Amino acid sequence: MIRFAKYESLTAFKKEVSSFLEQDEAANNLLLGVLQSLSEQDATPLLMAALWKNDDLGLVLFQTHPKQIILSKPTALSSQDIHELGQKLVQTVQPIPGFIGEKKITTELALYVSQALGTHAKIHMEQTIYKLEKVKNTLQTNGKLRRVIASDHAVIKEWIYQFCQETNQPLSLDEASIKATFLINKGNLVAWEVNEELVSMASATRPTQHNITISYVYTPSNQRKKGYASDCVSDFTQRLLDRGYQTTSLYADQSNPTSNYVYRQIGYEPIMDSIVIQFQ
Structure with a gap:
């Protein structure tokens, strides 16, 4: 009952x-x-x-x-x-x-x-939730992770706009600008930097007692397939574990086999299939 x-x-x-x-x-x-x-x-x-x-x-x-x-x-x-x-x-x-x-x-x-x-019920997105307890891979590219700062705003605004377009969560450039400011000010947005150029980003959000979630993982199209996203997420994940979190988690779009492969190589394990359904 x-x-x-x-x-x-x-x-x-x-x-x-x-x-x-x-x-x-x-x-x-x-x-x-x-x-x-x-x-x-x-x-x-x-x-x-x-x-x-x-x-x-x-x-x-x-x-x-x-x-x-x-x-x-x-x-x-x-x-x-x-x-x-x-x-x-x-x-x-x-x-x-x-x-x-x-x-x-x-x-x-x-x-x-x-x-x-x-x-009418429409499927908006199908994702897999991943969980990591230990980073498996080592860094592959000649770059470094750094915190995103106010002077990076123009780049980050464009990346957030493109990220939301690609994940079927479209927003305007003005909204992307506001979101970029919010994430930068919050202090948990990082980027992978190669030769003083930002090439990939990730953010940490929704901390709980033992877990924190990684989101806004994005690499611009001209920098993809170079290992930058993998290194960015891998290094950032390790730093979050070093802060004291026992696990990290993230959502991955099931229609993107590349990102799912990358996350598994880092050490993320699938724990649940998730779906977004909206009524029309």
């Missing part, structure tokens, strides 16, 4: 679900990282909810972004459980823009919701 619970208090929600999410920080890096970054002084999340099965937590649902509800890594849920959850969502949550979560459960839930609402 399942029970669907919605929460109004961020503090109460954190207390209820954090230990469940922390059982797999890497797989839950998106939901857990966003949740832990918020306080009661921030805007109230659009949705805080949990699915209970036989008095045990089975799934956490969290929404701060208008286009998607984040689903945690689930426990063993039957099709009947998913259908009952879909029914509860349709009855109590409006609007339901889409989901991001473990592929099988998310796909089944989206299919039920789309049929109940009479909408």
